[in-house]
Amino acid sequence: MTILDGKKVSNDIKDEIAAEVKKMQDKGEKVPHLAAIIVGNDGASLTYVGSKVKACERVGFESTLVQMSNTTSEIELLEKIKELNENPEIDGFIVQLPLPKQINEQKVLLAVNPDKDVDGFHPTNFGKMALDMSTFIPATPFGILELLDRYGVETKGKHTVVIGRSHIVGRPMSILMGRKGFPGNSTVTLTHSHTKNITQITSQADIIISALGVPNFLKAEMVKDDVVVIDVGITRVIDESRPRGYKIVGDVDFANVSKKASYITPVPGGVGPMTIAMLLKNTLLAREQHKL
Ligand code: NAP
DSSP: OEEOOHHHHHHHHHHHHHHHHHHHHHTTOOOOEEEEEEESOOHHHHHHHHHHHHHHHHHTOEEEEEEEOTTOOHHHHHHHHHHHHHOTTOOEEEEOSSOOTTSOHHHHHHHSOGGGBTTOOSHHHHHHHHTTOSOOOOHHHHHHHHHHHHTTOOOTTOEEEEEOOOTTTHHHHHHHHTSSSSSOOOEEEEEOTTOSSHHHHHTTOSEEEEOSOOTTOBOGGGSOTTOEEEEOOOEEEEOTTSTTSEEEEOSBOHHHHTTTOSEEOOSSSSHHHHHHHHHHHHHHHHHHHHHO
């Protein structure tokens, strides 16, 4: 069994990006600049955004954090997005989800200039991805592709089962695994909360990508020998023995599933760090495109 070490691979990717930034600096060029908008003070969202800003520093990017209050109106947020769309200094930006109830998420995603949409959530970029055109691929699915690629995990002709159909993970993942090319060329089954007899489906899978957010959902009896398991789930579970009072767990019963798997991602240290690395990669791509 091989652990797909997202922490290590993401560090390799960050080193590669830092080397690119160094070349830009040596040539006197502008370095990539990522901005992040966060609305409200949700603890997990603040942690994610903080890690993104820290990652920018690590690779030599410029970063801007825009913090808006929980009572921000939709119009105020749309105005801020327009500002970032028009600011030539900003190469790419993200709007951290979830947003407070008074704000329509779809309106916000549509307002982001697709050329700066480094999260790859705008319908233009999602459509390009589905049509095999070059674009920003959403960071989490992009990170999973990169992990499979760097470990040389065969995907051609395999049966990939994706659990969860969210717009940011499950749905794009199902499209990408079925694309022509590597990683891809899989036969894909997309499952969700209305799927019947899910164990019958997962136990036929060569590759399982689990993105539902239910701790220990995927158990050893649901998988076959030598399965490849990618655990996207991140759930905070109360744990008084830890200084922070909680621990992070995935969707997979790692202790038992890992005994049957050929490759498996841990949580933490698997898909999570890859997501941030690929957001940086998309921002680098945005800078390169803006140079043209
Ligand atoms: P989400 O929007 O929370 O949706 C969950 C999906 O799981 C839905 O499609 C839902 O089906 C499906 N589902 C729920 N219960 C199910 C069940 N019993 N059987 C089969 N499917 C079921 O998903 P998300 O935003 O993709 O997040 C999923 C998990 O990944 C969360 O733990 C999140 O924190 C984590 N995450 C991690 C990263 C990372 O960087 N590692 C990035 C993003 C998300 P319906 O559509 O029918 O409701």
